[in-house]
Amino acid sequence: MTNVFKKTIMALLLPFVLVLVWELFSQMGWLNNYLLPPPSGIMDQLFALAHNGTLLNHLSASLYRVGCGFGLAFCLALPLGFLLGLVPRVQDYLSPFLNFLQQIPAIAWIPMFILWLGIDETSKISIITYSGFFPIFLNTMHGISNTDSKLKEVASTFGLSPWQIIVRVYLPSAAPSVFVGMRLGLSFCWRSLVAAELLGASKGIGYLIQEGRELAQPDLMLAGVLMIGITGLFLDFVFLRLEKTLLPWRNTQERREVPKWQPF
Amino acid sequence: MAAFLKLKEISKNYTIGSKQIWALRDLSFEVTSGELICIIGKSGCGKTTLLRIIAGLEKQTSGEIILNGQALKDTGRERGMVFQEPRLFPWLTLEANIAFGIRGRMSRELEYKTVADLMEMVGLKGFAKAWPSQLSGGMAQRAAIARALAVDPAILLLDEPFSALDALTRTKLQTDFLHLWQRTQKTCIHVTHDVDEALTLGQKIMIMHSNPSRVGDIISLPFPYPRSLEDPELRAIKQRVLSLFIADSAD
Numbered sequence: 411m412t413n414v415f416k417k418t419i420m421a422l423l424l425p426f427v428l429v430l431v432w433e434l435f436s437q438m439g440w441l442n443n444y445l446l447p448p449p450s451g452i453m454d455q456l457f458a459l460a461h462n463g464t465l466l467n468h469l470s471a472s473l474y475r476v477g478c479g480f481g482l483a484f485c486l487a488l489p490l491g492f493l494l495g496l497v498p499r500v501q502d503y504l505s506p507f508l509n510f511l512q513q514i515p516a517i518a519w520i521p522m523f524i525l526w527l528g529i530d531e532t533s534k535i536s537i538i539t540y541s542g543f544f545p546i547f548l549n550t551m552h553g554i555s556n557t558d559s560k561l562k563e564v565a566s567t568f569g570l571s572p573w574q575i576i577v578r579v580y581l582p583s584a585a586p587s588v589f590v591g592m593r594l595g596l597s598f599c600w601r602s603l604v605a606a607e608l609l610g611a612s613k614g615i616g617y618l619i620q621e622g623r624e625l626a627q628p629d630l631m632l633a634g635v636l637m638i639g640i641t642g643l644f645l646d647f648v649f650l651r652l653e654k655t656l657l658p659w660r661n662t663q664e665r666r667e668v669p670k671w672q673p674f
Numbered sequence: 675m676a677a678f679l680k681l682k683e684i685s686k687n688y689t690i691g692s693k694q695i696w697a698l699r700d701l702s703f704e705v706t707s708g709e710l711i712c713i714i715g716k717s718g719c720g721k722t723t724l725l726r727i728i729a730g731l732e733k734q735t736s737g738e739i740i741l742n743g744q745a746l747k748d749t750g751r752e753r754g755m756v757f758q759e760p761r762l763f764p765w766l767t768l769e770a771n772i773a774f775g776i777r778g779r780m781s782r783e784l785e786y787k788t789v790a791d792l793m794e795m796v797g798l799k800g801f802a803k804a805w806p807s808q809l810s811g812g813m814a815q816r817a818a819i820a821r822a823l824a825v826d827p828a829i830l831l832l833d834e835p836f837s838a839l840d841a842l843t844r845t846k847l848q849t850d851f852l853h854l855w856q857r858t859q860k861t862c863i864h865v866t867h868d869v870d871e872a873l874t875l876g877q878k879i880m881i882m883h884s885n886p887s888r889v890g891d892i893i894s895l896p897f898p899y900p901r902s903l904e905d906p907e908l909r910a911i912k913q914r915v916l917s918l919f920i921a922d923s924a925d
Contacts, residue, residue, distance in 0.1 A: 561763060
């Protein structure tokens with residue numbers, strides 16, 4: 411517990427010092443308060459937004475889009491990743507094409523997606539799905555195809571059917587990799603969300619920033635940026651905890667200091 | 675006693691480039707029920723290949739393996755395999771690793787009892803919830819033996835199971851393995867390159883020659899357990915085995 415406490419302090423030290431210096435400089439009048447509003451100003455703005463409920467409104471709109479987009483990306487990428495991981499021959503056909511698609515950032519697709527799917531939710535969710543798809547897909551595929559063949563042999567000496575080997579060896583073996591993919595995917599989704607919202611949205615955190623630009627309110631823009639960072643950090647943290655709970659064997663060394671017993 | 679496991683003219687060849695390499699050539703031998711036989715040979719003589727063929731992990735090019743009157747093909751639960759490395763599943767606790775082969779094939783209570791008995795038998799009592807990464811090499815190998823025994827195989831195949839362990843741990847595991855074998859009366863084929871290990875454990879030693887591999891001499895060891903390698907008779911046999919090894923290197 412003290413360890414967690416220490417780590418939290420260490421993690422907060424740099425942002426704290428930065429904010430302190432920034433605020434100090436603003437108070438001394440060394441910074442242009444329009445170009446770079448003081449942290450206290452941004453906090454005031456944030457509290458005001460939180461108080462009148464608009465912040466929650468924008469945040470929930472954004473989270474809803476990411477939830478849909480990420481969920482869809484996960485549902486598409488996971489089975490496809492499994493399939494290609496299990497059948498390496500198909501990889502040769504699909505990999506180059508997927509590699510090509512992977513090079514194209516989601517933002518590049520935004521105009522086309524809007525043209526095809528309209529300006530409302532569908533195109534935004536599609537953009538998010540697109541950017542979350544690749545990390546999940548690639549990590550799942552590699553996780554499956556990197557399954558230790560020695561463990562597969564063990565399973566086959568117990569007379570397990572191919573299906574049982576998939577469920578009892580491939581899946582758990584690929585799970586850590588899938589988790590890495592999901593964390594990356596979620597972070598990609600969250601980042602592309604803002605891009606999608608900057609173009610034609612009526613609510614959402616990205617829209618909040620856009621509004622700040624139109625109203626020439628830098629504190630509103632920075633409040634939006636801050637919210638993106640904090641929410642992204644929080645989502646990643648939730649996933650890390652989930653991974654620790656679901657894959658306890660991954661962190662035996664860190665979590666429990668158990669020596670390698672030598673009773674012989 | 676009737677042969678329990680019969681190998682008839684087993685051959686295995688690989689094609690490397692345009693060359694045919696014989697890993698095994700016309701290898702035949704028999705194992706009786708309950709016997710502990712040690713196969714010994716230099717590295718590269720094909721002893722591991724032979725064991726993997728019996729386990730069904732590799733296919734012989736020709737020949738036949740008969741277990742209990744039935745020709746074998748593929749892998750099967752009647753043959754338990756212990757590898758050189760423990761090969762435990764890192765995502766399963768020790769008890770779940772041992773239960774791997776019996777999971778879903780019996781009631782939970784019976785499974786629990788089987789695993790608890792085995793853990794006691796191999797000396798892992800109290801480590802049920804440990805992760806494989808928390809175990810020493812010796813403990814992991816004990817777990818691997820327990821896992822193979824859990825499905826109650828007719829024959830246990832061991833591929834240099836103690837070779838990666840330090841000398842002290844190895845001696846302890848050899849002793850414990852002997853007790854285990856005496857208790858379970860399993861038929862065991864134990865592959866090793868360690869002459870002392872073969873002399874300590876085997877009721878019979880089969881010496882494999884290389885290039886191409888074939889069965890050399892089969893030496894019976896009708897000595898009671900536990901054995902002392904200081905015993906003059908065993909020392910004489912050790913000299914004989916070693917001289918056969920040297921003769922093998924000469925050709």
